[in-house]
Amino acid sequence: MLLARFWELELFPLTENFFRDIISGTFGALFPLFLFFFFLSERTKSIPFIASIRRTLLEEVQTLFSHSQLFDIIIISGLAGFAEELFFRGILQVKLGIIWASIIFGLLHFVTPAYGIVAIVMGLYIGILFHYTQSLLVPVQLHFIYDFAALVYLKYFVRT
Numbered sequence: 582m583l584l585a586r587f588w589e590l591e592l593f594p595l596t597e598n599f600f601r602d603i604i605s606g607t608f609g610a611l612f613p614l615f616l617f618f619f620f621l622s623e624r625t626k627s628i629p630f631i632a633s634i635r636r637t638l639l640e641e642v643q644t645l646f647s648h649s650q651l652f653d654i655i656i657i658s659g660l661a662g663f664a665e666e667l668f669f670r671g672i673l674q675v676k677l678g679i680i681w682a683s684i685i686f687g688l689l690h691f692v693t694p695a696y697g698i699v700a701i702v703m704g705l706y707i708g709i710l711f712h713y714t715q716s717l718l719v720p721v722q723l724h725f726i727y728d729f730a731a732l733v734y735l736k737y738f739v740r741t
Contacts (some may be wrong), residue, residue: 598716606710
């Protein structure tokens with residue numbers, strides 16, 4: 582928020598068309614969720630690049646959230662979606678462009694090299710949606726839906 586103020590960037594309102602942007606963000610989350618389920622697929626165990634992402638999701642992310650309750654997951658997903666997208670899309674992308682905002686997004690999500698590359702690609706994807714819609718609510722909603730669905734799936738449906 583301080584950077585936005587310093588650079589005189591308008592972050593609010595997040596949208597001018599609430600329902601369109603909620604729907605766009607929700608449908609926009611389908612591609613990252615498809616990748617998430619693909620990475621967790623048993624068939625990808627033998628592909629080294631994907632296997633390292635799979636291990637990260639199952640050994641680190643799932644473990645990190647193993648004691649979280651559903652309410653915790655809702656709050657974490659909401660805050661992460663809101664805060665990260667205000668920062669990465671609303672501030673960094675506006676000032677530095679899609680490429681740099683995506684690289685920084687990937688570096689700050691760097692757990693393994695493969696996970697970092699996927700995060701950069703996701704940053705590009707979300708950045709393009711933000712650029713196209715000119716609404717911060719779209720990436721906020723997408724990020725929330727993705728985090729929420731992925732964490733609920735890891736917590737309640739995956740047994741390692």
